[in-house]
Structures are given as C-alpha cells and as structure tokens.
Amino acid sequence: MIVKHKLGLDDRGTIEMIQENIYLQYFCGLPCFTTRPVFDASLFVDIRKRLGGDEFEAFNQRVIEVSEQVKPPQSRIKRKQQQQKKTKKQVRRGIRGQLQYISRDIKIVDSLLVKPGRAGLLEKRDRELMKTIRKVYSQQKLMYENKTHQCQDRIVNLFQPHVRPIVR
Numbered sequence: 001m002i003v004k005h006k007l008g009l010d011d012r013g014t015i016e017m018i019q020e021n022i023y024l025q026y027f028c029g030l031p032c033f034t035t036r037p038v039f040d041a042s043l044f045v046d047i048r049k050r051l052g053g054d055e056f057e058a059f060n061q062r063v064i065e066v067s068e069q070v071k072p073p074q075s076r077i078k079r080k081q082q083q084q085k086k087t088k089k090q091v092r093r094g095i096r097g098q099l100q101y102i103s104r105d106i107k108i109v110d111s112l113l114v115k116p117g118r119a120g121l122l123e124k125r126d127r128e129l130m131k132t133i134r135k136v137y138s139q140q141k142l143m144y145e146n147k148t149h150q151c152q153d154r155i156v157n158l159f160q161p162h163v164r165p166i167v168r
Contacts, residue, residue: 011041132161
C-alpha cells in the first residue's frame with residue numbers, strides 16, 4: 001500500500017515496479033531478488049472487497065500516516081557532514097599517537113630480527129619495505145616536530161618510494 005501510494009501507481013503498475021526493483025522487494029520483506037511477480041494484482045481488489053470501501057480507505061490512510069511519521073535514519077554522509085571539524089590540537093594528538101604506534105612496532109620488529117638465527121628472516125623485498133617504513137616514519141616525525149606539512153624527498157607510497165607528491 002505504501003509503495004502504491006508513494007509512487008502513485010495503479011495495482012498492476014505497483015506489482016511491476018516491485019518486480020523490477022530490488023530495493024522495493026527488500027522493503028516488502030522478500031528474502032532475495034526475484035523477477036517473478038511477488039503477488040497477483042487481484043490481491044489489492046480482494047483486500048478492498050474484504051475490508052469494504054470506507055474501511056479500506058481508513059486503513060490505507062492510517063498506514064500512510066504512520067509511514068510518513070517514521071523518519072529514515074540519516075545517511076553516513078549527512079552524519080559525517082554534521083560532525084564538528086577537528087581542532088588542530090586534536091589532529092596533532094592523533095598524529096602523535098599514530099607515530100608512537102609506528103615507533104613501537106618498528107622496535108618490536110627490530111628486537112625480533114636481532115635475535116640469533118633470525119637475521120635472514122626477512123626476504124630482500126621485506127627488508128626494503130622496512131627500510132622505506134623507517135624513512136617514512138622519520139619524515140613524519142620530523143614534520144610533526146617542526147609543525148610543517150612538507151619535507152625534502154617526502155615518500156607518499158610505501159611500495160613505490162620513488163614517487164613524490166605533486167606540487168600544486
């Protein structure tokens with residue numbers, strides 16, 4: 001009934017619209033998409049006959065009123081737009097925490113590699129990646145300490161350390 005009213009369709013048009021639209025099928029409570037008609041158009045006629053003309057209209061109006069009172073949840077995008085912008089202090093605190101996490105992780109990897117018999121644990125590609133991670137960490141820490149967003153030969157991609165940021 002809600003679909004029929006909101007879209008302004010007749011009985012057959014409503015059935016066809018539900019048959020073609022996966023979102024309407026989900027709204028109607030179907031477990032999965034189907035291309036077959038979900039029910040026969042005569043079902044609307046049967047409901048109207050059973051309830052009677054006046055009672056059917058009253059029922060229909062009540063269903064429509066209730067459906068219009070229910071507000072759909074806000075989308076993620078709207079919620080994100082409504083969130084306050086983070087202050088510089090909050091951003092710096094977050095960056096400091098992330099730098100501490102990276103520092104801790106680098107120390108853990110280094111402590112594991114220092115143990116006897118583990119020097120060859122990493123393959124060449126992984127050793128190069130660790131070297132790049134250390135360099136990115138030092139660059140990020142330098143930028144954090146100097147309160148800047150630039151540094152010489154800044155790495156922007158761990159797997160392609162030769163790539164530099166685009167100057168705008």
